[in-house]
Amino acid sequence: xxxxxxxxxxxxxxxxxxxxxxxxxxxxxxxxxxxxxxxxxxxxxxxxxxxxxxxxxxxxxxxxxxxxxxxxxxxxxxxxxxxxxxxxxxxxxxxxxxxxxxxxxxxxxxxxxxxxxxxxxxxxxxxxxxxxxxxxxxxxxxxxxxxxxxxxxxxxxxxxxxxxxxxxxxxxxxxxxxxxxxxxxxxxxxxxxxxxxxxxxxxxxxxxxxxxxxxxxxxxxxxxxxxxxxxxxxxxxxxxxxxxxxxxxxxxxxxxxxxxxxxxxxxxxxxxxxxxxxxxxxxxxxxxxxxxxxxxxxxxxxxxxxxxxxxxxx
Numbered sequence: 001x002x003x004x005x006x007x008x009x010x011x012x013x014x015x016x017x018x019x020x021x022x023x024x025x026x027x028x029x030x031x032x033x034x035x036x037x038x039x040x041x042x043x044x045x046x047x048x049x050x051x052x053x054x055x056x057x058x059x060x061x062x063x064x065x066x067x068x069x070x071x072x073x074x075x076x077x078x079x080x081x082x083x084x085x086x087x088x089x090x091x092x093x094x095x096x097x098x099x100x101x102x103x104x105x106x107x108x109x110x111x112x113x114x115x116x117x118x119x120x121x122x123x124x125x126x127x128x129x130x131x132x133x134x135x136x137x138x139x140x141x142x143x144x145x146x147x148x149x150x151x152x153x154x155x156x157x158x159x160x161x162x163x164x165x166x167x168x169x170x171x172x173x174x175x176x177x178x179x180x181x182x183x184x185x186x187x188x189x190x191x192x193x194x195x196x197x198x199x200x201x202x203x204x205x206x207x208x209x210x211x212x213x214x215x216x217x218x219x220x221x222x223x224x225x226x227x228x229x230x231x232x233x234x235x236x237x238x239x240x241x242x243x244x245x246x247x248x249x250x251x252x253x254x255x256x257x258x259x260x261x262x263x264x265x266x267x268x269x270x271x272x273x274x275x276x277x278x279x280x281x282x283x284x285x286x287x288x289x290x291x292x293x294x295x296x297x298x299x300x301x302x303x304x305x306x307x308x309x310x311x312x313x314x
Contacts, residue, residue: 001267003244005039006032006283010071011047014176015255015285018292022074028284029082035303040079041163042089044132045072057111058091076123085127087163088116090149092132102141106148117156128161129153136169138195143202150206161208165243168192168225172216172249179252186217193228200236211241211279214266215249222266226273241277242270246286257286257295260302
């Protein structure tokens with residue numbers, strides 16, 4: 001099991017920024033490349049009023065603040081330099097779809113998609129799209145929103161792949177704004193299956209890759225959910241990856257780099273469940289040797305040793 005991709009968390013609301021320039025980002029892409037990462041996924045191009053590129057659409061229609069650096073263009077250039085594919089994460093208004101106004105979320109994102117493709121579509125590293133609105137259950141018109149956005153991305157870009165990374169409504173699905181680490185119960189396997197059977201049926205053809213986050217259920221439940229997710233994805237013709245989180249959900253401090261044995265266990269369970277590809281949230285904070293968290297560099301060293309042992313065992 002290998003981690004092939006990572007999110008780039010540059011518009012976050014619960015993880016501190018590291019205030020890197022292109023110098024630090026270039027160095028991080030080098031570390032990613034040495035770890036075998038082949039794709040980077042912008043977690044979102046904007047959240048509420050904070051954005052990653054100078055978007056006329058978002059500044060004029062949503063009152064967003066113009067950024068000092070065009071991070072999208074920088075990430076595309078660095079992706080080309082380090083031979084990686086870049087997936088563009090859509091805009092999360094933080095208000096429309098949260099309030100059940102799905103059509104408004106679709107409307108603003110279609111304008112962003114047009115703007116982004118006209119500005120950056122010529123980059124050879126532009127490899128796909130990420131629908132940044134996360135969900136765990138079939139709520140409201142989430143299926144229609146995913147389907148409309150996925151199909152629009154593909155129509156604009158001549159069929160580039162679309163990725164989603166939902167989560168499981170497990171015991172660890174709990175607010176980051178509390179010191180608690182779990183609740184009494186989570187979704188059952190049966191209910192999870194029913195929800196995602198309906199969701200996948202509605203987004204078939206609009207979404208190409210699904211990578212469920214692996215941190216919201218207990219470790220002894222994880223393989224069962226991994227198997228169900230892959231069974232459903234196979235049924236509807238979606239690629240099924242795992243989003244093996246490199247931060248720890250078991251501690252009251254949210255969030256710190258994960259213990260190596262926990263990451264190793266999760267990757268092993270995914271491999272047993274038939275997975276061959278993994279992405280992670282996310283390398284730069286929780287796995288990079290230059291992260292603000294010193295233990296992230298140690299996690300990187302353990303992972304590099306793991307890759308070396310895989311090569312020796314061939």
